[in-house]
Amino acid sequence: MLEIPAQFKEKFAQLLGEDEAARLFKALDEPSKKAFRVNSLKKGAAVSYDLSRPVPGIPNAYYGEISGKDVEWTSGTVYSQDPAAMFPAHLTDVAPGDRVLDLCAAPGGKSTALGEKLQGQGLLVANEISPSRAKILRENLERWGVTNALVTNGSSEDLSSKFPAFFDEILVDAPCSGEGMFRKSEDAIKYWSEDNVLTCQARQQEILQEAVKMLKPGGQLVYSTCTFSPEEDEAIVSWLIDNYGFTVEERDLEGVPTAAGRPEWGNGNPELARCFRFWPQDGLGEGQFVAVLRLPAASNAASGEKPAKRKQDKRKKRGGRREDQISREDLEYVTEALQGLSLPAGLENWSSRLQKSKDHVFVPLLAPDSLRGLKILSNGMELGMLKKKRFEPSHQLAEALGQIKQDRVVDLDEGQYERYLHGESLQTASQLKGFVLVASKGQVFSFGKLTTSGQLKNFYPKGLRQ
């Protein structure tokens, strides 16, 4: 039995009425619902999990539990996610070519879905304020094969100063009191208090204030929480409507067990009924609140379309060439390492767009000069690293290449796969030489390097080894 705080129970008995509240409390004592998404970017990957129980309303999503050890996971073919938490990204209008911001993005469940919707075209800025969580966000986007993400580690203020009125769509999946996570996390129960609900509400307003500055006039804001408290849900949407003139967009989720937002829990505006409330007692998954909002086209929240104000670049030049530019010799090393590999869409003409930062070679999404002052974990695609007179392709590239059929692949059996994940080198019968993609069950999850005797040197990143 979960020890649900008495104050929480009293509050929801009043808000919902005794009968509905009893259904909620009963559901909170049942096990949480597990589900996963299958990555549409990695076309043709064979998934060994049971796909017979789809999550209603979400393409490529299924009930069931996955393991972080399977190649389906290490190759970014599947991602574990609460079914209700799939809806915020699903309900956005994000389409290939858009400029999208996921402001509170770690660990990346919703960013991976937004990256899928973009299909490598346009820009996804995925931001997270906590450094350790931002690292996990980067790893998850890498695994998912997203080639057009800028991963940042900053506050909402850090970002709003760089991107005024810049984005077509912004997702704010806000830090919240986590009442919808009671079944999944003991901490959510332990740290629950009415004071914390109000602290979260104030933080949500601070974050949203900055988010609005970054939205283009006429742009879309999707606001979500994993909590039930009206203070963090309908009251926040009311505040957005009253202060910025947002309208709530209608969405049809026919066949999905969800409930409408409650106007009486906010400012009484009937549009609040267009918000979605996912309650555990309705059977889809955990608790979630989602509002799809539109900023009026003639907004005075911010103006100007330029990304960031660029400072004069005063960095040293060496022999007429800037330090971040790549030499002809370096380019030859990169070209040689990439020979025989098929590159995914979005990486065409990579050689003319290459940049270098501390020997990391990458195809940037945004000009690094324009991002000065922001903590960047990843800017587009890192192809790899220049070492002394050679080039080592990156793990991010391996995961991105796994999207399309490749010829230079060594496929490991189950035992070999486990040893490779540990960091071991393996003896193979492969006739290939040099850098190869390493797969198991046809799913690419790493680079490796084959010697002339068929030894496969391990390039699975040390930080990911199991």
Ligand SMILES: C[S@@+](CC[C@H](N)C(=O)[O-])C[C@H]1O[C@@H](n2cnc3c(N)ncnc32)[C@H](O)[C@@H]1O
């Ligand atoms: C609900 S979680 C995000 C989950 C994520 N969207 C996903 O789908 O995987 C909220 C995140 O917001 C971050 N956060 C907290 N305060 C923030 C702030 N002021 N600005 C940006 N992010 C913040 C938290 O560290 C946390 O990772």
